[in-house]
Amino acid sequence: MDFKPLELADKPVFDAMLGQRYYENSWFTFTTFFTWRDNFSTAWALSEDSLYLRLQANGLVYFLAPFAAAGRSFAAAVDAAVRESRCRNEPFLMKGLSPAMWAELDTAFPGRFAMTAQRDYFDYVYRAEDLRTLAGRKYHSKRNFVNRFLAEHTDWSYEPLTAAARADCLAVEQLWCRQRDCTGDGMVGAEYRALTESLDHFDALQLRGGLIRLAGRPVAFSIGEQLNSDTAVVHMEKADASIPGLYALINRECCRQAWGDVEYVNREEDMGEEGLRKAKESYYPVRLVEKIKINLREG
CATH class of the missing domain: 3.40.630.30 (Gcn5-related N-acetyltransferase (GNAT))
Incomplete structure (x- = not known):
């Protein structure tokens, strides 16, 4: 994959890809990717009808859940990210999956991935x-x-x-x-x-x-x-x-x-801050948008 830094001129590409599916995750907007790009050294690539983002934080390199075109399998897009990590000799880590994404992935590749729900980021x-x-x-x-x-x-x-x-x-x-x-x-x-x-x-x-x-x-x-x-x-x-x-x-x-x-x-999200969590709960949300991270199971 040919990753490159994020620029404002890239917005139409992101809007076109994000607009092909219904996303609830607050991370999944071009504004978030663009305005926080320096903090996460964000890079992006288009490959096989999917949009990929690689980020870095606290010494870890990880993918966000890929944005697959409407006719593209999400599980296949994740599998391509796994291959990319191997080519770069990096441990595979991906964040931002929804429960539906996880269900599709685990059905396609049963037992291959371990998942963790990140409550602080719901x-x-x-x-x-x-x-x-x-x-x-x-x-x-x-x-x-x-x-x-x-x-x-x-x-x-x-x-x-x-x-x-x-x-x-x-x-x-x-x-x-x-x-x-x-x-x-x-x-x-x-x-x-x-x-x-x-x-x-x-x-x-x-x-x-x-x-x-x-x-x-x-x-x-x-x-x-x-x-x-x-x-x-x-x-x-x-x-x-x-x-x-x-x-x-x-x-x-x-x-x-x-x-x-x-x-x-x-x-x-509340980022795990107790005061912020109480404040957000005090407005009685109708639902929480779950965010899941995955990695490859050992062995």
């Missing part, structure tokens, strides 16, 4: 209408947070996110970092670079989102894109944590105004 998917309305007893506390904010602040405004708000979003991100004392956190630094890339190429990446100002000052933003035919994915969302109710408000307003045309909203 995506949280919500009914968009639930997030727009916060209706019912289970969202009582969320409504209270929003109502508290509205009662205490009359000088707030919401606006659709555009590339012109680059400096505003970065200011919110920097404030968020100071509040968390995240200086020196490598992952936060990588996220900042990904956000910068997203804002620098906002229109080309076909992103959407929202920005909240308080007395003219930017205090919260949310940024995402269409993931599949009925689902939006929120890639990043930050707010001034010193203002109660602000996170609940940016979530609600973005779902109403940026994502008023979708049935579901994917708010990505």
